Amino acid sequence: MVSRLHRALRRDVWHLRGQVLATALLVACGVGVFTTMRGTYRSLVHARHEYYATSRFADVFAHLRRAPLALTARLRRIPGVAAVQARVVEDVTLTVPGLSEPATGRLISLPDPTRADGGLDRLHLTAGRLPTAYSDSEALVSQTFADANDLSLGAHIGAVLNGRWKELTVVGFVLSPEYIYEVGPAMVFPDNRRFGVLWMNAEALSTAFQMKGAFNDLAIATARGASEPQVIESIDRLLAPYGGLSAYGRDEQPSNRFLSDELGEIEVNATYIPALFLGVAAFLVYTLLARLVSIQRGQIGLLKSFGFAAWRIGAHYLEFALLIVSAGLIVGVAAGGYFGVALIGVYQQYFHFPALAYRMDAQVLIAATLVALGAATLGSLSAVARVVRLAPAEAMHPEPPRSFRPGLLDSLHLTRRLDPVSKSIARNLARRPWRATLSVTGIALALATVVVGRFIFDAVNHLMATHFDAAERQDVTVVFQDIRSPRTLASLRALPGVLSVESFRVMPVRLRAGHRSKRLSLVAVPAVGHLYRIVDARGKAIDLPPEGVVLTRKLAQILGVQPGDRLLIEQLDGRRRRFSARIVRLSDEPLGISAYMDSAALATILGEDAAISGARLKIDTDLAPRLYAELKRTPAVASVSIRAATITTIRQIMERSFIIMTTIMTAFGIVLVIGVVYNSARIALSERGTELASLRVLGFTRSEVTQLLLGEQAVLVLAAIPAGCLLGALICRMLVPAFDRELFRLPFILTRSMFAFATLVTLGAAALAATLVAVRIAGLDLIAVLKSRE
């Protein structure tokens, strides 16, 4: 008999295939997102862990002006320091074949190849070879930079090394654990064409930069159990006389920092999106089983009267639910595997590991299985309980007709003015308020998902607009090797195509407020800027006060300060002055964090003549190629960044990642809406098939009968639209803090297009589901209803 029950199970699945499919599809979506995201998360964490371990990624980093190599012996003696790697690191302008603008290259000295321990931050050679022992022109290039510029082995790159033009020959491509995410100085999004890392023999580099027997950068490994803050403090003390810019740990190491932020974001997505789907799937399992049990009351009574134990029959229905969910689980896992590989492919474009592959490990599989089966069990509880409770005799009678009594709607005379069809719709909805509420919630969640997907896209667009239209309005930014006198501006102005010039000074500082501190660059600019403006939340320019500082709101949060408070500012380069300044107001630029000061005010405080570290230029774009050619050969220039190129790069990145995200969210929203609307209409049809067929017999047309059934769904969908918009806005509001980072902050903006888009998508998906059900209405058997009662 048990096998007969199984056969019955198979037939039930077939009979209810539409709903079974909708439910399984939602489970598949939930499991798919979960395994995609969670698998991607774990793959990245694993790849990072492996790579950091095998390459001996350093724990602490420091940059300084110049110190003798002999100092490394003292650094090694600091308690908790396990290994020290001293190197020379310099940013230079590069002339790259095929690129008209100058690129910025970071030159790093290679460790002594004879070193026994192989050094820290070991490079992974992907092609070519290391530079020969005494070569001063051979260089390794990051694989990323080589790919972006289509460089081949043997290619020549021009570089200005300490004022001298040098042609470098690319002999190998490498990956470095320090540049898994390869971004240039003060950049958020990678521009791999215009920023690249190169490694050369230490001898060659130190000779070129007059750093023989000296170093200006450190990578340090700490011993197990060492206290990082203490190590950092000791290092800072040792480096202070040598222009040390304060050491920092992995948490502030740019590449690691970006990677960690991204991982955090994936983890959030891997939790709430699958939860949404599985929640709705549980609801669908519930409605599906409720329908099945009501159809099969007679059969249940029969089985009970045969002497089947109630739990045995209950288990049969639970099995039914588990079967559907298992099907969804299998499809979801398969889809997760597929999309996981695709998503890892996307991440491979930003995060460069020697080995990064999507892996769905046992933990992910077990978690997905438990969660999906849990949702199924949760959804089937009430139906199974009904089966168990049903008395055999009661079950053999047909279910009593649905009873309608004058309800709230009627006593409030809300239905009085409606035509009979609308009354019927209104009462059917009012009779099952919970079911209606759940359906509305499901559709609203779907709509909210689409809103959120769209929000991320629109918010990034808005962020770009604010930043580049309101704040950064220059065409070109030039950073010098060293601080220079403002007189340099005159020579910049004389360059071809330069229309106007605005200087800035970037001074490495440590800001202290109470026990909190933050290492960053103090930016000194003219009080009233035209090319670079400090902006408030609405994108309006803020004039710098004649004294005091302006902080990015996020920085103020980190330091726990507000306008009116005083900050202690420690200059980390030059004469290492310490001074205090009042916070005058906060700014709201969406990218990065900064402290701003009027350049004249800073010069006064430092008691120095004004100095500049770079300039922003407005240029005549027709003359740009000539300007770029000049800049490439200007010794004093360390880096050149071009606004248009940056915008293009960011747009490309957005297209690759944010559009994918928006598309995924929209697709999921569509599946959700179809699942909920189809399911709910299908149940209504099964409950009211006889009613509708009778109306057809009475001469109602197909479309009139369809309206009666789908009118109910239409009301649900229409009710869900404002609810979904509101919910979407709320979720966006909740998401904003998750995107409130030092690197960038998503503004909380709600656009009409966001809601219009989500509404259209929802209506479209609902219409599709309705069409599927309408086909069923057309197939109603008019003759059967004359004789049978359900």
Place this chain on the structure above:
Amino acid sequence: MVSTSPAGPVMRAQSLSKVYRLGEIEVHALSAVDLDLYPGEFLVILGASGSGKSTLLNILGGLDTPSGGTVRYLDHKLSAANDRALTRYRREHVGFVFQFFNLLPSLTALENVELVTEIAPHARSAREVLELVGLADRLNHFPAQLSGGEQQRVAIARALAKRPDVLLCDEPTGSLDYPTGRRVLQVLEQANRELGTLTVLITHNSAIAAMASRVIHLSSGRISQTQINATRASAEEIAW
């Protein structure tokens, strides 16, 4: 407005046959049935289960099409009509009364009738028809609040409200007890008499035949006997 109208038939079925295929087996539900329906008459089609009476009713009501032969409603050929034309035929000319009433549970008695009066071109007042079937005081009750007989009377009111040219009743007393069933028959008789509605009632209950103006016996898909009642028994006299 009594059954002996000199006018021609409202409906005419000629050589009707209906064959169903049930897997390998062909079932001849109707064979060579000729039947004319006249204005105002009260026709009872009597037959055992499987005699083909439901099939005949379905074809007359435009729910099914014959495999052979023709059915005409006035000058419309129903046997060649498409779904749209049949729907229109049912909507404008046919009233249906089902064995299981088939009311919309979400609408009150009045609203169930209004549902039909809204789509019918020359409808009667819903209230008046409900009064006619004796439910003037139950207008605002939902089906679940009405007895089976009351529900069936609402269904009859619903059918009559559109001023049908033909009222088709499929075992209207089949799911009712005797007193309630008799009350329903009284309503049908009254409607036939007062409104002159051509009524076709199918049943396996031979007692009901006494109230017909004409009785057709159907067995194995053929008309086995036609009988004209010179005097019709009133519904009150009928007992089973």
